[in-house]
Amino acid sequence: AQKITQTQPGMFVQEKEAVTLDCTYDTSDQSYGLFWYKQPSSGEMIFLIYQGSYDEQNATEGRYSLNFQKARKSANLVISASQLGDSAMYFCAMSGIIQGAQKLVFGQGTRLTINP
């Protein structure tokens, strides 16, 4: 079975600092995907970044980068130059193929608070 672990229930960071949100995963699949989503207080899940298990380079999307360490089974999200609008819940998720269909498994989330 696939499992995602986010060990940081909450994090507090000063504006403009970089922040790393931890995510470790467990799977026996060879092919899988790792995702990060942002959930602001409005509730909508906003897709941030994706990393495929066979991708050799770490994914980047603007201020977001994914630090993928396959041997350690970790997929940490790095946000550079944090902004007040980055305050939200962040979820790490893993995608795998189960019975011919894609399924996403989510971690418990990390609440990030950016202080001015």
Place this chain on the structure above:
Amino acid sequence: DGGITQSPKYLFRKEGQNVTLSCEQNLNHDAMYWYRQDPGQGLRLIYYSQIVNDFQKGDIAEGYSVSREKKESFPLTVTSAQKNPTAFYLCASSISGLGVDTQYFGPGTRLTVL
């Protein structure tokens, strides 16, 4: 603009009533999903559909039902058999559901049982 819409945003239900949550997408995605989120928790999969007129149970399907009569629509009914339905419900879609595709989410419906 392409996207996923969910209605209503807030829904109140009396015990013993069935309620239906709407999910519509105009992204031309084949696959659609329903998730439940409880306070302080991650998302759990209720039902998913990879193609019209076909759907599969997720991890917590008991007390819920779905239909997929049109590609664009995937309504979720919360039945009276669902013992604890108060939660935040999120609908998502992806291009095919057969590979590692990104799932995109709607704004959610918050259901409260009175």
